[in-house]
Amino acid sequence: MRNSLADVVSAALRVLEAQGLEGCSMRRVAAELGVQPSALYHHVPDKQTLLALMADRIVAGAGAAEGDPRRFCVALRDAMLAVRDGADVVATAAAFRLGASEIEERLAALVGADGARTLLLYTFGHAQSTQTHLQAAALGALAAFAAGPPAGGPAVAAAAGQTATPAAVAEAELEASFGRGLDIILAGLR
Known part of the structure; x- marks a missing residue:
């Protein structure tokens, strides 16, 4: 099953809750979704964009x-x-x-x-x-x-x-x- 942008943001928020901001890496978000880190870049160009989407959700x-x-x-x-x-x-x-x-x-x-x-x-x-x-x-x-x-x-x-x-x-x-x-x-x- 292919992940959506909403899935990526949700996974990032789960990692944030478990690891804190310093531990919230693209690698950990990818692991949370069971994909390679490169797969995240189909949804977000960089970690800063993901951070902005997380902020908007919060x-x-x-x-x-x-x-x-x-x-x-x-x-x-x-x-x-x-x-x-x-x-x-x-x-x-x-x-x-x-x-x-x-x-x-x-x-x-x-x-x-x-x-x-x-x-x-x-x-x-x-x-x-x-x-x-x-x-x-x-x-x-x-x-x-x-x-x-x-x-x-x-x-x-x-x-x-x-x-x-x-x-x-x-x-x-x-x-x-x-x-x-x-x-x-x-x-x-x-």
Whole structure:
């Protein structure tokens, strides 16, 4: 059976989830599909194009929040955080102007080109920072998690409906921090 472009993108996302961005090579994607790496080039000319298609797939659901730039950015961040290294993939593709331009265009219709770029850079950066923090915490690489929750942390977690584990506290605070930053940017745009 011959693979389609959608099959190639799906395989790349499976490799991304299993290996992370650094381990997501054309060779591994080909192995996931059971084909030779050269077979991938019938669908994509290079890894950068595949990265752009992966980014587009990752953020595809963010469009459901049309009309409200705050909800749009929250949905975009959630979509990136739902995929291992998703924020890195989307931010890289956007930085190289390889993909996700439709997202920028839709946001620009709401807040103008400069506002859209500012919101996207903030959303990408915050999502990358959050993803790095959560991955490091999951690996036990953050000493603060061994010491227990920070002062006032359980209240933040409880407000978010989560248990007061250090990881839940951190995740709730990161989400709250993102919302506060969005509010500051949107107030400035108004």
